[in-house]
Amino acid sequence: MKELSKKVNLAPRSQIRELFNITAGRKDVISLGIGQPDFTTPEPIIKANIKALEDGITMYAPTRGQPELIELIAKKLKRVNNLDVGTDNVIVTNGGSQAITFSFATLFNPGDELILSSPNFISYFYCGIFYGIKVIESKRKEDFSPNIDDIKDKITDKTKAILINSPNNPTGYVLTKKEIEDITDIVIENDLYLISDEAYENYLYDDAIHISPASLNGMQERTVTLNAMSKLFSATGIRLGYVAAPTYIIDLMEKYQQYTVAGTNHAAQFGFIAALKMDSQFFEKILKDYNARRLFCYKRLSEMGFDVVKPKGAFYIMPGISNFKISSDDFSKKIIEEKGVAIVPGSIFGSFSDDKLRISYATSLKNLEIAMDRIEDFTKSF
Numbered sequence: 329m330k331e332l333s334k335k336v337n338l339a340p341r342s343q344i345r346e347l348f349n350i351t352a353g354r355k356d357v358i359s360l361g362i363g364q365p366d367f368t369t370p371e372p373i374i375k376a377n378i379k380a381l382e383d384g385i386t387m388y389a390p391t392r393g394q395p396e397l398i399e400l401i402a403k404k405l406k407r408v409n410n411l412d413v414g415t416d417n418v419i420v421t422n423g424g425s426q427a428i429t430f431s432f433a434t435l436f437n438p439g440d441e442l443i444l445s446s447p448n449f450i451s452y453f454y455c456g457i458f459y460g461i462k463v464i465e466s467k468r469k470e471d472f473s474p475n476i477d478d479i480k481d482k483i484t485d486k487t488k489a490i491l492i493n494s495p496n497n498p499t500g501y502v503l504t505k506k507e508i509e510d511i512t513d514i515v516i517e518n519d520l521y522l523i524s525d526e527a528y529e530n531y532l533y534d535d536a537i538h539i540s541p542a543s544l545n546g547m548q549e550r551t552v553t554l555n556a557m558s559k560l561f562s563a564t565g566i567r568l569g570y571v572a573a574p575t576y577i578i579d580l581m582e583k584y585q586q587y588t589v590a591g592t593n594h595a596a597q598f599g600f601i602a603a604l605k606m607d608s609q610f611f612e613k614i615l616k617d618y619n620a621r622r623l624f625c626y627k628r629l630s631e632m633g634f635d636v637v638k639p640k641g642a643f644y645i646m647p648g649i650s651n652f653k654i655s656s657d658d659f660s661k662k663i664i665e666e667k668g669v670a671i672v673p674g675s676i677f678g679s680f681s682d683d684k685l686r687i688s689y690a691t692s693l694k695n696l697e698i699a700m701d702r703i704e705d706f707t708k709s710f
């Protein structure tokens with residue numbers, strides 16, 4: 329048989345998804361592996377989705393998305409993110425994941441370079457390969473902040489874009505205003521694009537604030553802003569997200585959408601419309617709970633001897649395991665086998681995190697208490 333696609337073959341199967349499969353149906357396993365909030369999707373979203381189906385919304389959706397949805401997304405971006413956007417600047421996608429592939433498909437040519445701070449979200453690395461992009465990793469500092477000088481040093485004549493994800497998966501790091509300005513200065517000085525993945529913009533703790541770089545001077549015309557309903561509305565399975573960008577980029581994305589997926593789930597878009605009409609107060613109590621979980625995990629992991637940076641955003645914590653003299657892959661494999669705790673090895677988030685784990689605290693405090701006791705038992709055996 330002739331060889332199959334090298335590009336796709338090169339990417340390993342997602343270890344997060346593998347963990348998802350191992351833990352599914354196993355009552356003894358506590359999963360700290362999946363980036364999925366544990367609260368119920370708000371009722372107005374479900375009801376609007378069902379109503380749309382009952383009303384016969386089962387035909388293809390407009391390629392860019394339902395006009396009312398696009399209008400609401402543009403309004404939200406103006407009101408919350410301070411972006412100067414209209415309906416021509418938005419396209420609806422199949423989750424944040426497709427927002428990433430749209431950006432990669434439309435901004436890059438094979439051989440172009442994309443710089444990101446590492447560790448970072450797994451998909452950037454492998455989607456990069458699918459589109460022939462050379463992903464250049466700039467190692468984060470010990471506290472997971474970006475190394476601005478190193479990013480500058482990594483610019484070449486092939487650099488096309490910088491990608492940021494703040495609040496960050498997997499580190500929980502939130503960029504400061506100064507860091508965002510430093511990065512946008514580099515982007516402007518070198519005539520680059522900026523991809524800003526803002527999927528966790530609502531998960532902020534302590535004094536952290538979220539700033540959309542497209543709202544800064546001169547950035548609107550060169551920034552591709554990505555987001556999704558997955559994390560804020562606990563709706564990862566609904567698969568809806570969006571991109572906001574200059575019209576000429578959105579036009580390319582629309583063309584790409586026409587020939588690849590043709591559009592997103594039509595009825596589900598009515599659920600997203602309902603979501604954007606909701607009063608966001610529903611999230612305040614949830615965030616309080618997540619904050620308590622964050623502080624609990626930080627305290628317990630620090631006490632056990634992990635190197636821990638207190639995260640300021642998202643719902644992940646990335647403890648260092650160098651004290652335990654074990655690779656992250658072995659830690660992850662052994663702890664699920666021996667103690668029934670699913671944890672993602674840091675090795676999948678780039679080249680600099682094999683001495684780290686990613687723990688998602690999007691599960692109840694009670695589960696976290698049991699999981700932390702099991703982790704403690706496990707580390708005592710070292």
Ligand SMILES: Cc1ncc(COP(=O)(O)O)c(C=O)c1O
Nearest residue numbers: 363423424425449497527556558
């Ligand atoms: C940083 C980041 N961007 C994008 C996504 C993909 O989001 P979605 O589930 O909406 O495709 C994720 C999912 O975990 C993520 O962590």
